[in-house]
Amino acid sequence: MTDTSPAPVRDDPGRADTAVPAIELAGVRKSYVSHGETVAAVRGVDLRIGQGEFFSLLGPSGCGKTTTMRMIAGFEEPTAGEVYLHGQSVTGVPANKRDVNMVFQSYALFPHMSVFENVAFGLRRRGVAKNEIKQRVGDILEIVDLTGREKRRPSEMSGGQQQRVALARALVNRPRALLLDEPLGALDLKLRQAMQVELKRIQREVGITFVYVTHDQGEALTMSDRIAVMNDGLVEQLGPPREIYERPATKFVAGFIGTSNLLSGTVTELSGGDAVLSHGDEGRIVVPLREDLAAGAGDALEVTVRPEKIEIVGERPAGGGSAVPATVAEVVYLGTSTNYLVTTADGTEVTVFMQNANNSDDVAERGDRVWLAWEPRHSYAIGGGAGGVRGDASKAAV
Numbered sequence: 001m002t003d004t005s006p007a008p009v010r011d012d013p014g015r016a017d018t019a020v021p022a023i024e025l026a027g028v029r030k031s032y033v034s035h036g037e038t039v040a041a042v043r044g045v046d047l048r049i050g051q052g053e054f055f056s057l058l059g060p061s062g063c064g065k066t067t068t069m070r071m072i073a074g075f076e077e078p079t080a081g082e083v084y085l086h087g088q089s090v091t092g093v094p095a096n097k098r099d100v101n102m103v104f105q106s107y108a109l110f111p112h113m114s115v116f117e118n119v120a121f122g123l124r125r126r127g128v129a130k131n132e133i134k135q136r137v138g139d140i141l142e143i144v145d146l147t148g149r150e151k152r153r154p155s156e157m158s159g160g161q162q163q164r165v166a167l168a169r170a171l172v173n174r175p176r177a178l179l180l181d182e183p184l185g186a187l188d189l190k191l192r193q194a195m196q197v198e199l200k201r202i203q204r205e206v207g208i209t210f211v212y213v214t215h216d217q218g219e220a221l222t223m224s225d226r227i228a229v230m231n232d233g234l235v236e237q238l239g240p241p242r243e244i245y246e247r248p249a250t251k252f253v254a255g256f257i258g259t260s261n262l263l264s265g266t267v268t269e270l271s272g273g274d275a276v277l278s279h280g281d282e283g284r285i286v287v288p289l290r291e292d293l294a295a296g297a298g299d300a301l302e303v304t305v306r307p308e309k310i311e312i313v314g315e316r317p318a319g320g321g322s323a324v325p326a327t328v329a330e331v332v333y334l335g336t337s338t339n340y341l342v343t344t345a346d347g348t349e350v351t352v353f354m355q356n357a358n359n360s361d362d363v364a365e366r367g368d369r370v371w372l373a374w375e376p377r378h379s380y381a382i383g384g385g386a387g388g389v390r391g392d393a394s395k396a397a398v
């Protein structure tokens with residue numbers, strides 16, 4: 001999927017149309033020849049990453065995220081296509097001549113040097129004056145919240161602190177973009193979550209473009225301005241976290257980002273911008289139609305709905321929303337919420353998360369016959385790899 005939207009520019013949307021993207025990939029492909037076989041790692045990626053944006057490349061192992069990142073950094077050259085940094089093609093420009101820095105999962109700090117010396121290393125090599133080094137290292141250590149720990153050795157610091165030193169070392173050179181390849185992968189869950197918040201704060205403070213590679217959807221949703229979800233060498237969907245979560249364009253994205261339910265139905269009528277679908281004998285699913293979604297009576301559609309959007313009720317719900325009968329197969333009490341696994345008439349398994357805010361008892365028990373209810377806006381019709389669902393052009397498209 002091609003990102004044709006203008007690169008967003010912070011605090012000044014009026015400039016978005018004319019702004020040169022910090023990073024642009026145009027028709028980028030990368031193949032490797034391995035044991036006589038050609039492996040297509042990246043199969044045609046188009047991206048525009050805006051100045052000061054926190055941009056994530058998200059996808060499962062082997063989808064091509066690291067290869068994409070390495071082509072931006074200059075560690076790999078594309079087999080085809082072009083990489084631009086701030087509007088300039090960087091084909092043939094070596095990594096050390098590109099105005100980007102990379103942070104890896106292994107911090108690669110110098111163990112015999114203090115925190116200050118680790119951060120100052122690059123500046124010293126470039127012959128920056130002593131006073132300026134002191135100032136710049138001091139400033140950046142303050143931003144990463146390590147003031148007062150200048151004399152410590154890496155071995156005397158926690159994993160999260162070491163990662164912040166690595167970040168300070170990359171930022172002190174004031175690159176125009178920072179590339180981060182699973183930088184929190186070595187940390188335990190609690191520290192990783194704390195560092196996600198920290199990283200976002202640091203990025204906001206320094207205002208540098210961050211490109212972040214991760215296979216962790218929670219991490220990408222927490223920090224990013226926009227996310228490119230990659231699968232098998234291609235970008236399947238590109239957009240802000242909320243859009244990707246609420247309106248996954250393909251089955252792959254729906255399944256990869258959080259928990260999603262997929263229900264199928266047959267269109268019975270089109271009504272006020274919605275398609276009404278039958279699901280089993282009694283079930284009804286209401287899904288809004290879109291510009292890129294044309295459907296008519298008799299068409300089969302697949303619809304996603306997130307588990308937290310569904311309510312479990314005892315009676316058939318009144319009103320214009322979705323109403324699907326189901327049988328409770330499993331109830332899992334989790335403290336703040338209860339998860340229900342239910343089965344609909346055609347055997348579809350549906351997960352429902354219900355917050356335990358006011359109700360002290362579970363709303364249903366195993367074996368109960370219940371109704372699932374949700375609002376039309378929480379249904380999203382999905383298509384195949386190309387996104388969207390296109391029916392007969394003569395049918396209504398809203």
Ligand SMILES: Nc1ncnc2c1ncn2[C@@H]1O[C@H](COP(=O)(O)OP(=O)(O)OP(=O)(O)O)[C@@H](O)[C@H]1O
Pocket residue numbers: 032033034039040041042059060061062063064065066067068215
């Ligand atoms: N140097 C190489 N030689 C041959 N094949 C390679 C090479 N580098 C990557 N690949 C292949 O290209 C595909 C994409 O790899 P890449 O490392 O970009 O994926 P990834 O999404 O970053 O995965 P991970 O999260 O596991 O790092 C994989 O099938 C991988 O085996």
